Amino acid sequence: METGVPSTGNLSHDACWELLAAGIVGRLALVVDGHPEIFPVNYVLERGSIVFRTARGAKLWEAEADEPAAFEIDGYDPRQEEAWSVVAKGGLAVISSQEEKDAADALHLEPWQPGVKGHYIRLTPRALTGRRFKVNRPDLWNTRANDARRSSFE
Template sequence: MNTTTPPPNFQLSIDQCWVLLDSEVVGRIALIVDGHPEVFPVNFVLQRRSIVFRTAGGTKLWGAITAKPVAFEIDGYDSHEQTAWSVVARGEAELIEDQADKDAVDELLLEPWQPGEKNYYVRLAPKALTGRRFKVNNPDVWHTRLADPRRASFE
């Protein structure tokens, strides 16, 4: 194998993307705010094939409901398989206003991590959902940062 050829990416199916989304609790919402990109970490739940998070009034809320489109991303690393993965959802965010819908989300235990009032519920129903998984390079144990998760397979 030619060492200059990058390893193949393995595209994930939509169902695989949903399974990975369901395995995480924190993701990043990417918005355009005042003409430039902003990325906000949010904890989230899945409800009816959509991503839901809570927020306070402010930049994140305003950007989420006025920025068209928005993106949401999660990623992870499987030390046993030595693979990394990434899932990206794209679509439009909307404010959930119906109390029954909010109650249904609350039943999924969407509790904000950050202190303060987080009374606004935002839903992203993806129009595009893509993901990929790829084999990571073996770490050079002597030159890899201690915090690099690839080291776990050697320790």
């Protein structure tokens, strides 16, 4: 898969960025009104950070409050029979500079969900971790038909 990336175990900082760069959708984790919330967002990497767009609501309010957040992506490689996960933890900030918004738009950051998403949010990671691991061979008789692992063993 990636060069220099171990097949199992903790991923290097560079390997985490490679996987983030290859992704387009992740999950943003916030604490809203004292409860954890997860939001799927499409994103781009720009200036060493994760940038997404949003409408008014919880994601914008948490960014304005400068609350900590986490962002996670994961995947499965059936050729290698490996799963991986990357987590970025850091602070959120509202992007107000038109130059910075234009830089994100130049990377094709456009909302997937209908509606106006005029607010740009930046998560700057203070911690970036990841891991890769071999998956167990599925029990082809008992594993769900839509389990991604089946394709590599059938």
